[in-house]
Amino acid sequence: MPTKPDPTDDALIEVRDLSVHYRLGGSAAARLLGRDTGAVRAVDGVSFVLRRGEVLGLVGESGSGKTTLGRAMLGLVRPTSGRILYRGRDIGAARERDLRRLRRDLQMIFQDPHAALNPAMDLGTAIGHPLRIHRLAATPAARHRRVVEALERVGLVPVEQFLGKYPADLSGGQKQRAVIARAIISGPSLLVADEPVSMLDMSVRAKILDLMLELRRDLGLTYLYITHDLATAKFFCDRVAICYLGKIVEIGPTTQIFAEPRHPYTRALLAAIPEPDPSRTVMRDLPRGEIPDAARPPTGCAFHPRCPHAFGPCGWEARDLRALLESRWTRIGDDRYRAEQSLFADLAELDTPGRRIQIRAAANAQGLLDLLTEMRAVDPAEPFWRGVTDIQIDGDRVVIEFAPPVEPHLLPMDEVAVSCHLYDANLSPDAQVSDRTP
Amino acid sequence: MSQLSVEPVEEPREPAPQGGRGIRRVLSPVRSARGIARILLWAGAAISVLFVVLAVFAPWIAPYRFDQYSAGGHPFPKQGAPDATHLFGTTVQSLDVASRVVFGARTALEVVVQSVVISLLVGVPLGLVSGYLGGWLDRSLVLVMDALFAFPSLLLAIVLSFLLSGLIGGTVTAAALSITVVYIPQYFRVVRNTTVSAKEATYVEAARAIGARPITVMRRYLFTNVVQSVPVIGTLNAADAILTLAALGFLGYGVQPTQAAEWGYDLQRAVADAGAGIWWTGLYPGLAIVLLVTGLTLAGEGLNETLNPTLRTRPLRRVLLPPLPATLAPRTHRDRP
Ligand SMILES: Nc1ncnc2c1ncn2[C@@H]1O[C@H](COP(=O)(O)OP(=O)(O)OP(=O)(O)O)[C@@H](O)[C@H]1O
Ligand code: SF4
Ligand SMILES: [Mg+2]
Numbered sequence: 001m002p003t004k005p006d007p008t009d010d011a012l013i014e015v016r017d018l019s020v021h022y023r024l025g026g027s028a029a030a031r032l033l034g035r036d037t038g039a040v041r042a043v044d045g046v047s048f049v050l051r052r053g054e055v056l057g058l059v060g061e062s063g064s065g066k067t068t069l070g071r072a073m074l075g076l077v078r079p080t081s082g083r084i085l086y087r088g089r090d091i092g093a094a095r096e097r098d099l100r101r102l103r104r105d106l107q108m109i110f111q112d113p114h115a116a117l118n119p120a121m122d123l124g125t126a127i128g129h130p131l132r133i134h135r136l137a138a139t140p141a142a143r144h145r146r147v148v149e150a151l152e153r154v155g156l157v158p159v160e161q162f163l164g165k166y167p168a169d170l171s172g173g174q175k176q177r178a179v180i181a182r183a184i185i186s187g188p189s190l191l192v193a194d195e196p197v198s199m200l201d202m203s204v205r206a207k208i209l210d211l212m213l214e215l216r217r218d219l220g221l222t223y224l225y226i227t228h229d230l231a232t233a234k235f236f237c238d239r240v241a242i243c244y245l246g247k248i249v250e251i252g253p254t255t256q257i258f259a260e261p262r263h264p265y266t267r268a269l270l271a272a273i274p275e276p277d278p279s280r281t282v283m284r285d286l287p288r289g290e291i292p293d294a295a296r297p298p299t300g301c302a303f304h305p306r307c308p309h310a311f312g313p314c315g316w317e318a319r320d321l322r323a324l325l326e327s328r329w330t331r332i333g334d335d336r337y338r339a340e341q342s343l344f345a346d347l348a349e350l351d352t353p354g355r356r357i358q359i360r361a362a363a364n365a366q367g368l369l370d371l372l373t374e375m376r377a378v379d380p381a382e383p384f385w386r387g388v389t390d391i392q393i394d395g396d397r398v399v400i401e402f403a404p405p406v407e408p409h410l411l412p413m414d415e416v417a418v419s420c421h422l423y424d425a426n427l428s429p430d431a432q433v434s435d436r437t438p
Numbered sequence: 439m440s441q442l443s444v445e446p447v448e449e450p451r452e453p454a455p456q457g458g459r460g461i462r463r464v465l466s467p468v469r470s471a472r473g474i475a476r477i478l479l480w481a482g483a484a485i486s487v488l489f490v491v492l493a494v495f496a497p498w499i500a501p502y503r504f505d506q507y508s509a510g511g512h513p514f515p516k517q518g519a520p521d522a523t524h525l526f527g528t529t530v531q532s533l534d535v536a537s538r539v540v541f542g543a544r545t546a547l548e549v550v551v552q553s554v555v556i557s558l559l560v561g562v563p564l565g566l567v568s569g570y571l572g573g574w575l576d577r578s579l580v581l582v583m584d585a586l587f588a589f590p591s592l593l594l595a596i597v598l599s600f601l602l603s604g605l606i607g608g609t610v611t612a613a614a615l616s617i618t619v620v621y622i623p624q625y626f627r628v629v630r631n632t633t634v635s636a637k638e639a640t641y642v643e644a645a646r647a648i649g650a651r652p653i654t655v656m657r658r659y660l661f662t663n664v665v666q667s668v669p670v671i672g673t674l675n676a677a678d679a680i681l682t683l684a685a686l687g688f689l690g691y692g693v694q695p696t697q698a699a700e701w702g703y704d705l706q707r708a709v710a711d712a713g714a715g716i717w718w719t720g721l722y723p724g725l726a727i728v729l730l731v732t733g734l735t736l737a738g739e740g741l742n743e744t745l746n747p748t749l750r751t752r753p754l755r756r757v758l759l760p761p762l763p764a765t766l767a768p769r770t771h772r773d774r775p
Contacts, residue, residue, distance in 0.1 A: 074647055103649035115640035120662035129658070130648040182648065 013050040018082035042068040044246035055223040057233040060243030070192040075099040107183035111195040113175035117167040124163035130186040150181040173204035245302040252416030300405035315405035316387025318357040322350035479740030485733025493547035504541035504699035507532040527718035541699035552614035561625025569633025583623040591620040599691040608694035673738035
């Protein structure tokens with residue numbers, strides 16, 4: 001188990017309110033005409049401090065923006081807004097030339113070792129290349145010595161056997177060791193490790209993680225460890241940050257998060273940790289549905305469509321009713337499905353945003369209201385109904401009003417910070433998450 | 439699954455000596471060419487090599503010089519039929535057809551080599567820069583190259599040859615340059631498109647992450663992986679260049695007859711002979727063109743088939759099943775996991 005860093009340790013990198021949005025498709029012409037083509041909010045308002053010498057785990061499902069955050073920390077992708085402060089400089093705003101100099105200090109280990117090495121460059125050249133780029137070795141002989149040293153450090157021995165090899169001649173684990181050697185040769189202080197073992201065989205995973213811990217001890221490295229696998233995060237990290245749709249929903253010391261998970265999403269993740277069964281490395285299904293589209297994140301708390309504890313202020317909207325109807329219709333028979341669907345004039349109306357929605361009925365609004373009332377009666381525990389403040393008939397339509405959405409922010413609790421209204425005394429005086437353990 | 443072992447039909451890659459690794463890696467698909475591709479490749483290569491030999495050793499192979507019309511004080515016959523002294527006969531200008539065909543190979547080779555080299559030197563770096571940097575530079579280059587590409591290639595070559603003949607005369611280099619312009623867009627396109635997809639590869643981002651400048655990324659990371667598609671266009675273009683050169687010569691815009699022997703020009707002079715039953719002046723240069731173009735095309739197609747992964751169908755490998763333990767044998771005819 002890695003030793004805990006002193007909490008008074010100074011910050012290596014401070015991330016403040018960082019957002020990275022990717023523009024969606026859309027031609028140059030569309031942009032010229034000022035048409036908004038929309039954007040994927042890969043990282044959306046993230047703040048945290050990376051302390052010198054710690055291992056911070058970034059945990060989340062696929063598409064939660066972990067890789068994007070890691071790339072932004074190295075200046076490989078430009079932030080849309082926010083700052084990344086390293087030694088008093090903002091990496092996100094640095095010029096490309098200055099960034100290149102910083103890259104001696106900030107290095108990355110990639111998820112796919114098979115793609116991270118130039119297939120046409122032998123190992124000796126590839127691993128020595130950072131030295132050449134940053135002019136860190138006076139002579140070719142000095143460079144060679146340091147390459148040999150790096151190869152020995154990552155366990156690619158006997159070195160002479162590996163110097164002349166090409167990536168195609170290596171196994172996955174050996175490639176990842178080579179990638180690590182290339183990353184440490186310039187003497188960095190931070191390594192961003194983007195799922196460094198997820199594409200490796202079970203048998204070599206532990207060895208690579210051990211190697212990384214050994215390097216951290218010997219070289220005083222700081223890691224940002226990106227993973228979707230809580231089991232390795234528990235073993236490897238001092239602190240973990242749980243990500244969901246571009247946001248950090250809970251962050252704190254690993255032991256605390258695992259002992260007492262607070263955010264409903266963290267709880268769901270932990271409940272899904274597989275028994276030590278090597279064949280299950282992906283998280284099991286979370287309750288209720290898929291991770292939503294990052295181009296159109298849900299309002300309020302992005303987790304509310306899947307959250308079993310969601311209530312009034314969590315951000316209910318028409319889309320949630322549509323999801324509810326669709327899930328009902330997959331369960332009931334074909335005839336009833338057709339009958340119920342024909343009550344609506346236009347199902348597309350269920351995509352309109354806003355706190356107040358009007359649903360036009362095809363024939364009579366009363367039938368529609370009856371359907372909604374029945375749904376509520378059948379499953380009164382459904383969190384959706386906690387967000388509905390009013391349902392009325394207005395002529396040929398049913399008007400639904402939702403509670404005003406509130407966007408959650410990280411609330412400090414002990415050493416942990418959680419982003420959930422259940423812990424906000426102003427919003428949820430009565431809700432006690434602990435007695436609603438999923 | 440562990441009971442199946444896949445036996446490659448061919449020997450596994452032998453550990454190559456340190457020195458020639460790079461070349462060997464590039465050539466390994468050629469050595470592993472199979473079936474039709476192999477036949478095409480070898481037939482094409484054989485024909486091409488024959489012409490290269492003719493070109494290089496022309497002065498020793500040809501009985502006379504390409505512009506020689508007399509020997510030992512005896513002028514050659516005019517439009518003389520093939521005989522022992524003039525194996526392929528003589529032309530209306532009393533030139534030896536056999537010698538002109540052999541020296542024509544030299545002209546063709548010079549033009550092809552020069553034009554391919556120049557278009558490579560221009561097209562590949564442009565494509566690399568355009569594809570990697572993108573932006574307005576890329577857009578304008580693509581526009582220019584597409585315009586050039588859409589232009590009828592022979593017309594383009596004629597226009598350029600016309601312009602160049604004023605500057606440097608109807609030399610071999612002028613002909614090569616006019617042909618070059620036709621081929622630059624092809625190298626540009628292929629290299630640019632491969633670069634655009636290759637720059638998304640993780641190893642390119644990794645190169646940026648270790649602090650490589652764009653020029654270093656292009657030279658050390660993209661170039662070696664992008665040029666692999668170039669030999670194919672090179673050979674295909676070589677065949678096309680021969681045809682364009684001959685067309686230029688035939689139309690009178692090519693290499694001037696005083697500069698070198700050129701098949702297209704000879705064909706054009708032979709047009710009038712054909713009606714008079716003089717077949718040898720036209721047949722031999724024509725045959726040379728057809729044969730060399732065929733050879734280069736075969737080699738190009740063979741290479742294409744071998745190197746281009748989308749066309750390539752790998753030869754089937756034999757799957758060897760080890761003998762099963764007797765107890766299991768009856769059940770596992772249709773084995774299921
Ligand atoms: N270059 C890009 N252009 C546009 N969208 C992108 C780009 N890269 C990532 N995205 C989008 O941004 C979101 C976050 O992607 P990211 O790769 O950061 O997630 P991740 O958490 O690393 O996922 P995974 O576990 O699958 O690696 C996704 O919706 C993805 O589709
Ligand atoms: S704020 Fe908390 S309770 Fe509400 S949806 Fe989000 S996680 Fe669930
Ligand atoms: Mg990722």
